[in-house]
Structure formats: C-alpha cells, structure tokens
Amino acid sequence: DAEITQSPRHKITETGRQVTLACHQTWNHNNMFWYRQDLGHGLRLIHYSYGVQDTNKGEVSDGYSVSRSNTEDLPLTLESAASSQTSVYFCASSARDRGRGAFFGQGTRLTVV
C-alpha cells in the first residue's frame, strides 16, 4: 500500500544545531507540503513543492529550508534550531489533480532545548 512516512517520530535537539526531518511518500504525488502545528495556531504551512526541483515558501518559512531532488522525498531542515521551533511537524502529499485531498505522515514531535 502507498504511504507517507516521517522520521524521526520524536527528536530532542539543542539550540543552534542543524536538524533535518525526513518525509518519504510512495504515492508518486507531485505535491508535497510541510506544516507545523502549535496550540492556538492550527496547521501552518512552512514550505511546499509541486515537483522535482520546485520549492516554495509558506507562511512561516523563516529558519527552515527544503529541497526536492526526487518525487518521493522532501526533507525539512532547520538551519539553526531555536526554542520557538519546538512543535509538531507534519508532512503531506497530494496528487496534482485539484479535486484530491492530501495524505499526511504521522508527524514528528521536535523539542528544542
């Protein structure tokens, strides 16, 4: 069965360290997204990609970067982790067909200490 997986599921890191969260999907979807979810803010879009070599900034992209070298993966990098980046991170993918919704990974709970 096709799926979307995130790793790690939980991570604790120190302020200032570079951290990369992995997202891998086997749906062969063109579109991939990264969101963060915090109490009181709902899901906020960090970065998104519509295909290989395409990346775009979302509403809360400062301090984050992504790269899309193949269809399956969209890793999210925190350049220099800050306590404000403590959050739950969700990756999602969707088909190009605009009538289709997205499927989400199980999330990564990141704590920056």
Next chain:
Amino acid sequence: RKEVEQDPGPFNVPEGATVAFNCTYSNSASQSFFWYRQDCRKEPKLLMSVYSSGNEDGRFTAQLNRASQYISLLIRDSKLSDSATYLCVVRNQGGKLIFGQGTELSVKP
C-alpha cells in the same frame, strides 16, 4: 482576516445529537474543499471532499455554497467515536492547502 475561518469550539454534545460545523473562506478563486478529522494531535485524516451539489457519507453530510464562500459539515446521530477536532480545508488555485483552526467536538454518553 484568516483565509479559512471556522466556528470556535469546543462543541460538547450528547450521543445521538446532530451537530453542525461551519466554515468560511476568503479567496473566491479557491478550487477544492475538504473536511479533515484530527484525533489527539495525531495526523489529520481526510474525512470527505465537499461539492456544491452536497455530498453524504453515512451520517456525515457536507455542503458548499460558492456564492457565500461557506462550507458546512453535518454529523447526525453522533457517536462517542466522533469526538475529535474537525478541520475545514481549502485548496487554492496554486494547489496549496489552507487549514482552518479546527473545531473540537466532544460527544458525551
């Protein structure tokens, strides 16, 4: 103004009740509409797509009014297992999915 706005929660209802969630969106060029369900900070899961003609899936009915930029979800005969947060989601012309804040539903015995 947020691009997608939902009723503030939480909704506390007894089993068997009918509950309605409302959502409005600001971008008239939005192309697709969905309701998602999220349990206890787990990943959101697609509940149903929403069409202008209205669509039903068992106890769930979704409706879209493009003229009013309004989306609704009706749950009939609510079950304890329906307790969750319901997220209104709009896909814009660029393909981005924009989420509402979510409305928490708690169904009590």
